[in-house]
Amino acid sequence: MVVLNYRLTVQYDGTDFAGFQVQPGQYTIQGELERALAVLAKEPIRIIGAGRTDAGVHAEGQVVSFKTDALTVPIDRLPIAVNSLLPFSIRVLEAQYVPPDFHARYSAVRKTYRYQVFHGPVADVFLRRFAHWVREPLDWDLMRDAVQQLIGRHDFQGYAATGSSVKTTVRTMYAIEIDTAQRVKTIRFTADGFLYNMVRNIVGTLIEVGQKRRTVESVLEVLENRNRALAGPTAPPVGLVLETVDYA
Amino acid sequence: MVVLNYRLTVQYDGTDFAGFQVQPGQYTIQGELERALAVLAKEPIRIIGAGRTDAGVHAEGQVVSFKTDALTVPIDRLPIAVNSLLPFSIRVLEAQYVPPDFHARYSAVRKTYRYQVFHGPVADVFLRRFAHWVREPLDWDLMRDAVQQLIGRHDFQGYAATGSSVKTTVRTMYAIEIDTAQRVKTIRFTADGFLYNMVRNIVGTLIEVGQKRRTVESVLEVLENRNRALAGPTAPPVGLVLETVDYA
Numbered sequence: 001m002v003v004l005n006y007r008l009t010v011q012y013d014g015t016d017f018a019g020f021q022v023q024p025g026q027y028t029i030q031g032e033l034e035r036a037l038a039v040l041a042k043e044p045i046r047i048i049g050a051g052r053t054d055a056g057v058h059a060e061g062q063v064v065s066f067k068t069d070a071l072t073v074p075i076d077r078l079p080i081a082v083n084s085l086l087p088f089s090i091r092v093l094e095a096q097y098v099p100p101d102f103h104a105r106y107s108a109v110r111k112t113y114r115y116q117v118f119h120g121p122v123a124d125v126f127l128r129r130f131a132h133w134v135r136e137p138l139d140w141d142l143m144r145d146a147v148q149q150l151i152g153r154h155d156f157q158g159y160a161a162t163g164s165s166v167k168t169t170v171r172t173m174y175a176i177e178i179d180t181a182q183r184v185k186t187i188r189f190t191a192d193g194f195l196y197n198m199v200r201n202i203v204g205t206l207i208e209v210g211q212k213r214r215t216v217e218s219v220l221e222v223l224e225n226r227n228r229a230l231a232g233p234t235a236p237p238v239g240l241v242l243e244t245v246d247y248a
Numbered sequence: 249m250v251v252l253n254y255r256l257t258v259q260y261d262g263t264d265f266a267g268f269q270v271q272p273g274q275y276t277i278q279g280e281l282e283r284a285l286a287v288l289a290k291e292p293i294r295i296i297g298a299g300r301t302d303a304g305v306h307a308e309g310q311v312v313s314f315k316t317d318a319l320t321v322p323i324d325r326l327p328i329a330v331n332s333l334l335p336f337s338i339r340v341l342e343a344q345y346v347p348p349d350f351h352a353r354y355s356a357v358r359k360t361y362r363y364q365v366f367h368g369p370v371a372d373v374f375l376r377r378f379a380h381w382v383r384e385p386l387d388w389d390l391m392r393d394a395v396q397q398l399i400g401r402h403d404f405q406g407y408a409a410t411g412s413s414v415k416t417t418v419r420t421m422y423a424i425e426i427d428t429a430q431r432v433k434t435i436r437f438t439a440d441g442f443l444y445n446m447v448r449n450i451v452g453t454l455i456e457v458g459q460k461r462r463t464v465e466s467v468l469e470v471l472e473n474r475n476r477a478l479a480g481p482t483a484p485p486v487g488l489v490l491e492t493v494d495y496a
Binding site for chain 1: 374
């Protein structure tokens with residue numbers, strides 16, 4: 001049989017997982033997807049994820065790809081077949097054949113992450129898995145001013161986890177949109193790529209701006225000094241959602 | 249010290265609980281609230297809930313009452329104190345002193361329950377704890393016609409769980425509102441009281457109307473015949489939320 005290249009769009013509630021990436025003895029999204037696909041293929045399948053989301057981080061539109069000649073399920077029935085073998089916290093939304101050179105991670109040209117914040121005197125039990133609870137109100141206007149400084153092509157090393165090894169820490173931030181119209185406030189980041197912990201480090205810093213514990217200008221200083229120590233804390237994973245991954 | 253009567257407004261995600269009511273060896277909302285209050289009072293406290301919600305049923309505005317002379321926490325600090333001792337799936341929103349004759353269940357004059365339905369080809373991982381997933385679209389106009397027949401004072405025995413013993417099965421349904429404007433569709437019931445499983449039995453029947461598996465008229469026939477066997481299945485607890493409890 002001919003080897004085909006598959007692309008799946010996957011949604012998950014990351015709360016109960018040790019992250020996307022397979023780790024021995026851990027409950028992971030990749031592990032569950034590979035387990036389900038192996039049942040259908042009757043042989044091991046190794047998948048590639050566009051974004052290796054951390055423990056507790058969610059996805060609305062994660063993209064995974066894999067090659068196999070062993071799947072006999074028609075492509076339009078594949079989501080239903082895989083979903084029947086997955087925990088309810090992971091759902092395959094769509095499956096399609098892609099050209100042989102498609103690679104979920106390397107072919108991605110743009111990703112959008114959303115960070116969700118809930119403010120109120122008491123935490124909301126229905127949002128506790130999906131939004132970061134901040135007790136005191138935030139000054140979102142200051143936060144809007146602060147994010148403008150991050151748009152464009154920059155060295156984001158100051159907002160990356162220390163010790164991560166990547167060829168370059170330069171990324172292009174296409175847009176950062178803050179939406180406070182709903183009960184859950186969102187900060188949406190679109191870039192050509194993200195460094196490890198980059199969104200959560202930016203959000204942790206922005207929240208300090210919203211709390212007036214640091215200046216709007218200090219957000220730019222982190223960039224200019226490329227110094228993680230100048231940034232705020234890493235915001236918790238609970239509020240982070242991988243929204244979409246775009247390909248050329 | 250003087251015995252005071254307390255009223256708490258409580259929110260919970262019922263997914264992981266065996267229901268509101270204390271049962272030996274079970275994880276219950278009442279059990280967790282009583283455990284937390286006993287820590288503060290340094291003696292056992294028995295609480296009364298306005299509605300004894302089932303396993304998996306949620307509450308935005310459950311009301312509980314209890315009497316004690318053993319709490320020394322100021323009333324405005326009581327929610328924070330109790331919340332610090334509760335699991336994150338239960339939150340006390342408000343605490344107040346009430347007159348000695350206030351009883352969370354017997355003093356209630358009106359309750360509102362909301363049932364949440366999500367329709368789509370694939371279940372939504374973020375809604376799986378809070379909405380009943382229906383794969384096929386429903387005819388909500390037929391369902392709107394059907395609920396009109398239930399408004400007013402009726403014997404709801406046909407929509408009650410069989411074998412439940414109550415003095416009377418007559419209740420007054422003040423309103424049933426269907427809202428389909430959002431992604432999560434809701435059916436909101438306001439009545440002077442509800443029989444055991446009444447909302448879920450009505451919803452299970454309404455969904456069959458929406459699926460055109462039974463007629464609009466059959467919804468009234470269940471009432472008139474007082475026959476549970478004529479009604480549809482009991483809708484799952486996941487979609488049910490105790491929204492508010494009103495007092496005179």
